[in-house]
Amino acid sequence: MDLEDLEPxxxxxxxxxxxxxxxxDLEAYIAAMEAEIVRARTAIAQKKGVASVADSLFKR
Incomplete structure (x- = not known):
């Protein structure tokens, strides 16, 4: 668990x-932020994939 998890x-x-x-420094900062955006979008896509699989399992 990270300390960030404890913050609001x-x-x-x-x-x-x-x-x-x-x-x-600014270019390096931008590259790091763009990499973080890609990482966040990947996490969102994975969560949406899991959610769609769960929805398909529980739909009648």
Whole structure:
């Protein structure tokens, strides 16, 4: 269990101050965030797949 699991889900995160970041740092940050988006979309697709299988099992 991560410590993040114990924090409220609706808590808004503070935005990072990007004004002092270099171009390279900003590009790396964007790449990391895009990878995280892909990871989240994959998790959503998996959950939807499981939900559709469960729905098909319990439908009459």
């Amino acid at each position: 889900r609706n808590q808004s995160k503070k935005l990072k101050d990007l004004s002092n970041w270099s171009f390279e």
